Amino acid sequence: MDLSTFLHERRPAWRRLEELLERAESSGLPCLNEDEVVEFGNLYRRTASDLNQAQTFVSGDTTVRFLNDLVARAYLLIYGKTKIDLRGMVMFLVWGWPAVFRRYLPHFLLAGALFTFGAAFGFLACFPWLKDKASVEAAHNAQSFLLPTGMSTIQPREEGEKDPTGEEGRGSDYYAAFSLFLFTHNVTVTLFAFALGITFGVGTVWFMFENGLMLGVLAAIFLEAEMKDRGHHYFLTFVTGIVPHGVLEIPACLIGGAAGLLLAQGMIRARPWPRRQELARLGKEAFLLVSGAIPLLLVAGLLEAGVARAPDQFFPSMVKLTVACVFGVLFLIYTLLLGWGKNPYYRRDGT
Amino acid sequence: MILHQVLTTEKVPFSYRVAGLGSRTLAWLIDMGVVIFLWIMGDLFSRPLALGREALADALLLSWIFAAYWGYFLLFEWLWNGQTLGKRALGIRVIQWKGTSLTFSHSAVRNIVRFVDSLPGLYAVGFIVAACNRENRRLGDFAADTLVVHVEQRARPIRALIEARGEADRARLSLWRQRLASLEREQKQTVLDLCLRRDQLRVAERTRLFRSAARYFESRLELAPDEYESDEKFVLQLAAVLSEQGPQDDGPRPKRT
Numbered sequence: 001m002d003l004s005t006f007l008h009e010r011r012p013a014w015r016r017l018e019e020l021l022e023r024a025e026s027s028g029l030p031c032l033n034e035d036e037v038v039e040f041g042n043l044y045r046r047t048a049s050d051l052n053q054a055q056t057f058v059s060g061d062t063t064v065r066f067l068n069d070l071v072a073r074a075y076l077l078i079y080g081k082t083k084i085d086l087r088g089m090v091m092f093l094v095w096g097w098p099a100v101f102r103r104y105l106p107h108f109l110l111a112g113a114l115f116t117f118g119a120a121f122g123f124l125a126c127f128p129w130l131k132d133k134a135s136v137e138a139a140h141n142a143q144s145f146l147l148p149t150g151m152s153t154i155q156p157r158e159e160g161e162k163d164p165t166g167e168e169g170r171g172s173d174y175y176a177a178f179s180l181f182l183f184t185h186n187v188t189v190t191l192f193a194f195a196l197g198i199t200f201g202v203g204t205v206w207f208m209f210e211n212g213l214m215l216g217v218l219a220a221i222f223l224e225a226e227m228k229d230r231g232h233h234y235f236l237t238f239v240t241g242i243v244p245h246g247v248l249e250i251p252a253c254l255i256g257g258a259a260g261l262l263l264a265q266g267m268i269r270a271r272p273w274p275r276r277q278e279l280a281r282l283g284k285e286a287f288l289l290v291s292g293a294i295p296l297l298l299v300a301g302l303l304e305a306g307v308a309r310a311p312d313q314f315f316p317s318m319v320k321l322t323v324a325c326v327f328g329v330l331f332l333i334y335t336l337l338l339g340w341g342k343n344p345y346y347r348r349d350g351t
Numbered sequence: 352m353i354l355h356q357v358l359t360t361e362k363v364p365f366s367y368r369v370a371g372l373g374s375r376t377l378a379w380l381i382d383m384g385v386v387i388f389l390w391i392m393g394d395l396f397s398r399p400l401a402l403g404r405e406a407l408a409d410a411l412l413l414s415w416i417f418a419a420y421w422g423y424f425l426l427f428e429w430l431w432n433g434q435t436l437g438k439r440a441l442g443i444r445v446i447q448w449k450g451t452s453l454t455f456s457h458s459a460v461r462n463i464v465r466f467v468d469s470l471p472g473l474y475a476v477g478f479i480v481a482a483c484n485r486e487n488r489r490l491g492d493f494a495a496d497t498l499v500v501h502v503e504q505r506a507r508p509i510r511a512l513i514e515a516r517g518e519a520d521r522a523r524l525s526l527w528r529q530r531l532a533s534l535e536r537e538q539k540q541t542v543l544d545l546c547l548r549r550d551q552l553r554v555a556e557r558t559r560l561f562r563s564a565a566r567y568f569e570s571r572l573e574l575a576p577d578e579y580e581s582d583e584k585f586v587l588q589l590a591a592v593l594s595e596q597g598p599q600d601d602g603p604r605p606k607r608t
Contacts, residue, residue, distance in 0.1 A: 045361060048359055048361050048363040048365075049361070049363065051363055051365060052363045052364075055364070056546065056547060057546075057587075057590070057591045068365045068366060071359065071363065071365045072357075072365055072366075072367060072450075072502075073502070075357075075359055075365070075450060075451070076432070076446065076450075076451065076452055076502075079360075079450075079451035079452065080432070080451070080452045084430075174406045176406075176407060176410065177406040177407050177409060177410030177411075178406075178410070180410040180411070180413070180414050181410055181413055181414075183414075184413060184414055184417040187417075188417070191463050191466065192466050194463060195463050195464045195465070195466035195467045196466075196467060198464050198467050198490045198491075198493070198494055199467065203467070263494060266494075276448070276493070276496065277496075279493060279494060279496070280448070280494075280495070280496030283460050283494040283495055283496065284456050284457075284460065286460075287456045287459055287460045287463070288456070290463075291459075
């Protein structure tokens with residue numbers, strides 16, 4: 001085709017496409033009526049093929065660039081965002097997520113192993129195994145070395161003992177506020193564990209270990225206090241203070257870690273296809289995995305503020321442990337029994 | 352100008368202009384301004400509440416700071432075609448690698464990995480990573496398979512190509528037509544093939560092939576390229592003239608492969 005005829009013949013169509021584009025870009029595709037939508041589709045395809053022709057034969061760069069921008073704008077509009085599907089999101093969390101979780105159970109278990117290793121390490125290093133002075137001193141040194149500076153002065157307390165930091169006037173406000181604080185903090189921790197996966201997993205591995213370490217060191221401190229002073233149940237206080245929410249919070253944190261490890265796998269593992277694709281694929285999977293941790297953390301935040309930290313007049317230790325057991329069982333039912341035989345990508349577009 | 356080429360579903364290649372670090376940094380500064388403004392607004396609104404119910408006010412403020420920072424980028428990029436206020440001001444937007452708009456999970460992954468990009472402060476990691484790859488992608492972009500591009504809101508007018516040509520050009524064109532008609536069918540086909548498949552060739556090969564083609568036409572048809580005109584452009588113009596004549600004597604037209 002002659003270049004001048006090419007321009008001459010097609011330019012009206014391009015003008016028309018530009019017109020429709022401008023309208024659709026400012027107020028969305030739905031503002032076009034039925035005929036216009038069909039026309040838009042036809043014009044887009046026509047212009048795309050014009051671009052193809054222009055790239056091959058027209059020597060003028062400007063025409064190609066003009067058509068290129070036109071096609072790019074239309075392409076982004078046509079393959080635009082999907083509808084917001086709240087119901088799909090909820091259905092995914094109920095049915096789809098457990099299947100995703102089960103698929104990446106090895107990652108979860110690895111994150112759990114790292115966490116456990118950290119906890120064991122912290123406990124073994126900080127608990128005075130022998131009664132002699134040197135051993136106790138070594139343990140105390142390890143404690144002050146391993147704990148962050150703000151926490152090194154931690155003093156074990158017993159159930160019902162007055163909190164030296166003075167948390168008076170606990171009303172419903174206090175619990176709402178505290179659980180909100182815990183929720184945001186835990187979400188940050190979990191998402192951080194996920195994001196650290198991009199460091200080829202080094203960050204996630206360290207983070208899991210570090211979190212386990214804290215738990216181990218604290219356990220050692222409380223157990224040591226109880227050993228020294230048989231009359232008090234420091235360790236029981238520690239356990240009842242941790243377990244009711246920890247039963248959901250620790251798995252949620254590990255899920256973040258598992259998602260991070262998944263991301264790391266995408267960066268490291270060789271596949272027959274390009275690394276970019278593998279990382280993108282696993283990045284999406286990891287996000288699906290970590291999204292299930294958010295509701296868990298919401299519940300855990302409420303439990304922690306309402307039950308675990310509640311003084312013993314409200315909830316005796318046995319109640320706290322029962323609550324922990326109930327939620328532990330619920331978590332297992334959720335992750336192990338739901339969503340079998342369903343497509344794990346249930347209405348994936350909505351998520 | 353760095354281009355990112357994309358194939359449409361109809362397999363037509365087109366390209367986006369990759370946004371550089373400068374515009375992205377400026378966009379980020381604007382966004383941070385907006386976020387800090389939101390924080391200040393939250394603080395002001397929580398003041399009256401703090402008089403009576405301090406704990407609640409503190410917690411709400413804390414969650415607001417959390418939600419404003421994370422939600423701002425996440426929701427804007429998801430719901431506003433990959434643009435935040437800053438990005439819109441700079442005329443850039445986030446798209447998927449394959450050229451389409453972001454979905455929620457892309458936006459989420461991209462912005463969660465922002466944690467690592469912003470380590471150890473002032474986006475040091477993200478900036479270094481972005482400076483070290485062709486499309487200026489930060490780690491979040493890698494994880495979500497996205498990139499930031501310029502969007503042209505206003506297309507440039509087309510310079511009329513042929514109409515602007517003077518009489519001299521028109522005379523030259525008809526001369527070319529005449530001369531080219533003397534080529535054999537295989538030769539025409541070869542020229543067209545060369546032009547169609549030029550993008551698949553390596554640069555060195557491409558230069559070599561076009562140079563030999565140009566030399567051949569110069570000697571055989573006694574046509575010469577304009578001064579300062581490259582061999583490739585010369586041959587392309589010949590091909591354009593050739594293809595004007597339509598498929599009168601050859602079989603199926605060559606398809607772009």
